[in-house]
Amino acid sequence: MHTLSSPLKSILGTNTQHLQLLQSVGVKTVEDFIYYFPRAYTDSSGITPISDAKEGELQTFSGTLSNFFSKKLPGGRQFTKALLTDDTGGIELVWFNQKFIMHQFKSGMHVFVSGKAKLNMRKLGIASPTVEHKREEQLHTGRIVPIYHETEGLNSKWIREKMRPVLNEFLKQIEDYLPEPIREKEKLIPLKEAIEFAHYPHTVEDLEAAKKRLSFDELFLLQLKAIHKKWLWQHSDASKIKKIGINKEYLQEMLGNLPFQLTDAQAKVLTEIIDDLEKDIPMSRLVQGDVGSGKTVIAGLAALSMIKNGHQVAIMAPTEILTKQHYKTLYKFFVQYGINIQQVLGSTPTKQKEEIILQLKTGTCDLVVGTHSLIQEAVGFKKLGLAIIDEQHRFGVKQRDTLKSHGGPHLLSLSATPIPRTLAMTLYGDQDLSVIDELPPGRKPIETHIVPEKKRKDAYNWIREQVQKGRQVFVVCPLIDESDTIEARSVAEAYEELSNHIFPELKVEFLHGKMKQEEKDDIMGRFSNNEIHLLVSTSVIEVGIDVPNATIMIIEGAERFGLSQLHQFRGRVGRSDHQSYCFLFTNKESQTSTKRLSAMVKYHSGFALAEIDLEMRGPGELYGVRQSGIPDLKMASLTDAHTISKARQYAIKLIENDSNLSNFPLLKAKLDKLEAVYIND
Secondary structure (H helix, E strand, C coil), X not given: CCCCCCEHHHCCCCCHHHHHHHHHCCCCEHHHHHCCCCCEEEECCCECCHHHCCECCEEEEEEEEEEEEEEECCCCCEEEEEEEEECCEEXXXXXXXXXXXXXXXXXXXXXXXXXXXXXECCEEEEECCEEEECCCCCCCCCCEEEECCCECCXXXXXXXXXXXXXXXXXXXXXXXXXXXXXXXXXXXCCHHHHHHHHHCCCCHHHHHHHHXXXXXXXXXXXXXXXXXXXXXXXXXXXXXXXXXXXXXXXXXXXXXXXXXXXXXXXXXXXXXHHHHHCCCCCCEEEEEECCCCCHHHHHHHHHHHHHCCCCEEEEECCCHHHHHHHHHHHHHHHHHHCCCEEEECCCCCHHHHHXXXXXXXXCCCCEEEECHHHHCCCCCCCCEEXXXXXXXXXXXXXXXXXXXXXXXXXXXXXXXXXXXXXXXXXXXXXXXXXXXXXXXXXXXXXXXXXXXXXXXXXXXXXXXXXXXXXXXXXXXXXXXXXXXXCCCCEHHHHHHHHHHHHCCXXXXXXXXXXXXXXXXXXXXXXXXCCCCCEEEECHHHCCCCCCCCEEEEEECCHHHCCHHHHHHHHCCCCCCCCCCEEEEEECCCCHHHHHHHHHHHHCCCHHHHHHHHHHHXXXXXXXXXXXXXXXXXCCCCCCCHHHHHHHHHHHHHHHHHCCCCCCCHHXXXXXXXXXXXXXXX
16 A cells, blocks of 8 residues: 555656656655645636737636647748637637647637737737646646746646646545644644645635645744754753852953943843853853844853853854954953963864863863864863854754764854844744844944946045055955856956056955965954055955954945845944945846845844845845755745744743653654754755
8 A cells, every 4th residue: 555655656657757857856755745835826717708808918718629720830840720719709829839739639629728818910819828628627727726846847737737646545644743722723724625725726715724724834843843952952861961150249250351341232141141051951042143243252251151160161163264363352351360262273283283172171271262173073071061153054053063962061152144033033943042233332333335337436536545544445256266157356356456457556465265274364464464455355254354444345246145245244344433334336236136235225234134135035045044954945934923933932832841742643753754854954
């Protein structure tokens, strides 16, 4: 007997090519096929009298075929004509190079026809229409027609034809795993009904009910997976930690030693972290904050609190530039407390790295700042109490989990990439969320301007004046070298033009990710010391570079970047009392790019820009959805704040009351299957 887990090839009458094409889009089993939901729908359910046919509109007609005629054209092409008539009139149908039409349809047949009418020789006709025999259940016309994700050789019509018998045979095997109280409270239709209506809705109401149910399921399962994962980690033997009593008087002393006062937002987030650190289950918290909002300071205070309570702290960053920046910042602050702080990089000499690893294992190193090197097999800790991951979206799920595996430490993640709150709850649902949504006082908003090609010369003249006043300039390009296929200024091209033709009297250097580490360090050192006026770079400067005297950011080909990345670039300036500026150079003025760049001018908040970016480009491209262990969503949207919030609350309540889902075996089986996908990813 065939089941939902049976290979599709065992029940689907088709050729090897179709099966391979289905496998290429992740469809291997009967269940995969059933859950291969349409990406869109065309409403052809309304029948238009032929006399009411309108040019250029997609319409559906019902009538009788007659007057078939076929003829070969010069060059081997062939066209076929037929007449469709109803009680109100007739309309001509035309097909090109579709010989099978004469075999599939004959005069006198009653059919449905869908297509766009076009005026030709004062007569309305329909070219290449969709034609379907009248039958008990229409599949392609005369109904709300599902449109599937297609690939060459695999079209929606073929999928619709194959889907109907599969549903007829296997839909009865689908079991509804959603707890009945949730389904009733949210007024969700049964799962079998939702799947049927998703593929073959009879009405718009059917379709909306199916979307509501299937969207909720996808988001609920994601939240349940995240909450369950968090519960398992916090209650595992490896994560049983001794309750820590943070010395509040000592913390106040540390705050008093800061050269500034924490903002209200910083103080609130620090309190949330300290409260977590005093619990007997490990913290799992994500701190989001705009560029320059002071996340590193908060992380440093949390780290020092842990160290003074006898624990070690590890900070992992995605790049050597950012790692060195953190080490430099924290060293200045920690040196007064006699803290042994070390850094481990990919470029650290082997002997030195071995010495640092020995210090970590014996407990003589209190704080280590490093790149991916921290999750190598050789690295170990005597008593790791707090793991801090910066720019956590730059690391894979398994990389983050590796650092957590060292004795089940408290976990604090930082992100300067603003993510809308509801999306963060999905991408990082196994973590509590804190937001620093307030910049330190005294920071001047960065003036942002769109510079079309015709204004480039004027911008250069103004920039020259600023450099002569002592300021420095970043120039970001989307490419390292020139490209024959991509119209964008490269680092090499911009460097040659700026250094030889535009600013020959100034010191111009370039920087990109393919350079040796020593070269990058030398250039950044000289730029920090104001020995370089203009630094031309790729997106390598997106994070981790802090040069207060650099007050001008030029972004070449700005239309090629998303809003969140543009905002990251802009955050490299505006770090001093001087007014800073960001120039968006563009030679493309499409409606989409104009809207995106105009938002940069209007909004200074990274969170506001993130919302717009999410709306325009979607979460997959922006936040590496697959890297976060989230399977592709078929019906739900990661921008559906209302459903995400509801689904999360149900998931939390369910795990709190029944952590192993013992009372919900079908839901447990579904969750186990989802987590298997997560692990394999």
